[in-house]
Amino acid sequence: MRAWNRPDLPTLPGSAGVPRLHDTATGGLVEARPTDAARLYVCGITPYDATHLGHAFTYLAFDTLQRVWRDAGVAVHYAQNVTDVDDPLLERAAATGVDWRVLAAEQVELFRTDMEALAMLPPYHYVAVTEVIHEISRAVCRLWDDGLAYRVDASDALPNADGTPASDLYFDNAAAERTSPWRLGDESNLGRTEMLTLFAERGGDPDRVGKRDPLDPLLWRAAREGEPAWDTPVGSGRPGWHIECSVIALMELGADFTVQGGGSDLIFPHHDMSAGHAAALSGHPLAGVYSHAGMVAYQGTKMSKSLGNLVLVSGLRAEGADPRAIRLALLAEHYRSDWEWTSEHLVAAERRLARWQAAFGTEATPGIRDSDAVLAQMRAALAEDLDTPSALGAVDAAAAAGVTDPALVRSAIEALLGVRL
Known part of the structure; x- marks a missing residue:
């Protein structure tokens, strides 16, 4: 997937020092010093209502980080995903009567235009989830084969090709903790009660019947009527949310990369769970530093798509x-x-x-x-x-x-x- 045009980056005399960043996992400032090139992964947009100022604030933080690294003489390998198939996108498409693929393409193009206007350095690897469905499905199969995934009955799912009932696949957090260097909460430092609250608010399903633990995240959603689905080795369906970033990051940057970035609303569950999936697949930590940008409010409330209190970059630009x-x-x-x-x-x-x-x-x-x-x-x-x-x-x-x-x-x-x- 193409990103956007790269702005000029003048060369300055001398060089800067390697930056110190706040690490969410440890709660302190740590030196973001790469062993070779700096490897940066920043979670991308779900393409609807792009690009609001909360988006821009997050991507500007990690644009600044890249500029500091480059001024220090450090090469940067930057990867970013686009979650171009997910429940919020599908819900918006259904509500507006627009095909979800058309909506995603329009919003990604708007995002590109806004990022270029704001002189953001583009990612070297810009990857849509729909481009790597089969890679994700193979990763899910590995987790299943390693005993780190389990099935949960899905009565509303379409039957398998052989007529047998389909099921959703979930990640077994407890099993992963026993077999990998990851522990739930290592990145977020949250207690279980707060995790359960945030999990329910941010796309999780703690009350799903049949799960081994309420905090186990969805790996693979079996095909449903009217929903996009792909035929893969793990069955017909589509990926869960967290596994996509784990797989794309490992594909493009490898394990234990320099910085995992995103907005603070991704700390839990997304970054905790992504780190768990990646550690289970690679045997190594996902990243050395977990860095998060703050939230931007408007009219007294955090700027969010669900509330509709968005200030769009394109809107400001249209106003001059x-x-x-x-x-x-x-x-x-x-x-x-x-x-x-x-x-x-x-x-x-x-x-x-x-x-x-x-x-x-x-x-x-x-x-x-x-x-x-x-x-x-x-x-x-x-x-x-x-x-x-x-x-x-x-x-x-x-x-x-x-x-x-x-x-x-x-x-x-x-x-x-x-x-x-």
């Missing part, structure tokens, strides 16, 4: 907003913070963009602030848990004083912050 200002508005908040969007965020960003253009644009005249020192301040801020607000503050101070080499600061802003003046 400069994508660079949208990017600056998001960079003004630390990536791990939960915050609320208002129109003032965009107004403030537009003012900042105008000040920076005057101070560092091609017509700018030299001032007194040492440009190398400004670059060093930006690098130091970003290396410390991607502190974009401090990096923006350093540029603001430089803009007020004027700098000895406006072209250097202009290149630094483009390379590190993704804003071309």
